[in-house]
Amino acid sequence: MALLERWSSSALETWARAQDTAAQMFAPSVRLGVTGLSRSGKTVFITSLVHNLMAGNALPFFEPLAQKRILRTYLEPQPDDAVPRFDYEGNLAKLTAAEPEWPEGTRQISELRLTFEYAPGAMMRRALGATRLMHLDIVDYPGEWLLDLPLLDLTFEEWSRQSIAMAREPSREPAAKEWLAFLGETNPLQKKNEQIAKHGAEIFTQYLRKCRDDALSFSSLTPGRFLMPGDLAGSPAFTFFPLEAAEGAAPPDNSLWGMMARRFNSYKRHVIQPFYRDHFARLDRQIVLADVLTVVNAGAAAVADLERAMSDILGCFRHGQNPWHAMFSGRRIDRIVFAATKADHLHHTNHDRLEAILGLIAKKSIARANFSGAEVKAFALASVRATGEAEARQGNDRLPCIVGVPLKGERLGARVFDGKEQLAIFPGDLPEDPALALSPEWLSMGHSATHFVRFRPQKQRPLGFGESAVLSHIRLDRALNFLIGDKLS
């Protein structure tokens, strides 16, 4: 069934691809997918990336810039008219305001085209003269949407079984209590009823939301679009929920089960497939952001869940090196970056440990990507740096601290921060062995071992004449160099 649907859409895919190929002849474009689960820092990442590329003053390890081969970088109207534009200017204004704030998160897919005018690096090409153009299409989409992609291969009954099993896990049970109670009262074979469907979908969504909150910080939640419905909210395709239905049997007509199964299928057809065809299948490079620190804050269950979500997400990528026939068979993602964002909430002596933890979380996916020929790297980065560093003496010990203004309402021990005072925070040490960091014993120590506080963005220094604002970052340039540096050579 799912296979059939995929085939039926492949004609459309091929057409889109042919259009792409024609455009590629003149000015090549690279589609960079930026994703990550909610609050992982996608918006800030893109804003900082675009700003730094245009200002060109703070990316010492982005090779094309370091070699002074980039002549000009500017924004251009994007090629896809049906996709909202990424609100770069608005987000930048927020970050560089007199009272800087973090911009609001990604709610839907958006896109931005950045064009480079550059001199090729290779001698041969340089001899041919002329500068070249390259478009970088940055596609920003919620990581939750990726979690939906595996649903393409599932039937309603299979999905139901998985969801219900997950909801019954002890870590989720408190959040799922209400919905599970509702499920117990509902007979899948009863006559279909719009009110029941609506009510059920509502409490199911509430359960998903609760799971995502800070206290639990779960990541693996399907259907992802329920959390970010966009303009289809309230339509039948969004009004369903899993049922305890027998696998293999066909649902009787007019039953609630039949209705749910149908809606599940139209969710796949009208929501997941278009996204897959129009956006996801056309990516060249991908960066997956993850807020590992918050998840570590939340404890063992959240970490295990992130691991599951990551491997689900990465299962969707068709990565591997582009073969010559790629123009017919679809592009492939040949480079992937996993980034643990908000590395500035941690002293730099701990960065490689953060990288190691991320590497462990994404281990399976990295192995799979490597196997299929894609290059994968993990970085600990900070898109916009909100802190400085300091050291505090405590007895004979020196505590590596970070200095910044904690967000209002953040707390450390008994202390609640007011969002104004600048403080030096020692967030604790991540363990040297990443496996230990992911072990339940360590995570269950909770906030006595580590507690990562979130910070406000730093105020901008007053600018000199002709200077553009500097969004300082950590390792953004290295990640960027890995992602697109080779395309500009």
Next chain:
Amino acid sequence: MTGEPKGRAPAAFNLDDPRLSADLPLKDEAPAQKPEGPKGPPAASREPAPDKPGAAASSGPQPNAKPRAAAPQPKAATPPPSDQPAGTMAAPPQKAISRTRKWGGIFLSAVGGLVVLAMLIWVQDTFLTLLGRHDWIGWAATILLAVAVFSFAMILAREIAGLARLSAMTTVRKRADSALMVEDTKQARVAAGEIRAIFAERRELADGLARLRKHERDIMDAKQVLSLTERELLVPLDKLARVTIGSSGRRVLVVTTLSPAAIISVGFVAYENFRMLRNLASIYGGRPGFFAILKLMRLIAGHLALTGGIAFTDDILSQVLGQGVTARVSKRLGEGLINGGFTMRIGLAAVEVLRPLPYVEARQPRFREFVSEFLKVGHRFAGEIAPEGKERGKG
């Protein structure tokens, strides 16, 4: 920073907390260096340090050259026979030599001591008689003596400072090497700070220094800290050094080919090499005195003894070929090529010894690449780096 989460619970400090030492942007090195002073670097820097005065004062017949050569250069760590440039590489022959030499050395020292004593007595007598005279000759002698003592002190100070700078550079190099090896950002930052201090007054690097200062705070990895330092400060200097080496080699080639007498070319080669070393040392911030150059020569000899064999096989083909063909054209030209080539090899070794950083990101120049430099007749101005600018993209 070791993994013991037990005693280190998360904590918050007010910014005016006395326990807090902030390493905010630019003051980064200053506080970092101080506490380091007694612990870390001395282990590295102490070793070369005590031999500075020794080298300045004696550098004479004593055979205690071994520990000295061993200390400052990590790569030349094992070649004790550094006063025997090319051959004798292994340890055993050195032992034999030192044994036979011992008596000779003692004899020479004793005789030297006697001579010095005699001179001292003569000087003392002369001066006493001169100073004893209360006429203008006596006064003139007093003044001359004062001037002589003063200027000698100045020379001594300069030599010592030159030697200190030289060994400071090797210390920096050591620190950078170890920072790269264990990926210690703090050490790397200290090393980068020291390098910046070395080049702080260089006007041609002001631009790069400013850029470094801007990025410094946001770079978190040892390798990146050092590679950026290398890119902004050392790469321009590498180009300068390259031009210097090339032009010295060329000059030696020309003079050897054209000189009417062998003695002239020998003298010129020695002079040119000395000059090249001094220039190179100044380029990399050494500002060396005479003894510093002598010490540098010894380091280079050690370096050549270690690496020469490898580099030689690397390039022997071109040299043999070059000599074979050119010698047929002109014997003199063949000699010139050999001399020039050797001068350049010494220059390369000098760069290797003098460069305060290992090659992090930049490519190490190879002898072969210098051949083009060598044959580039035309630009002889050491300051002229524009033509090299284009070649950067290659690396």
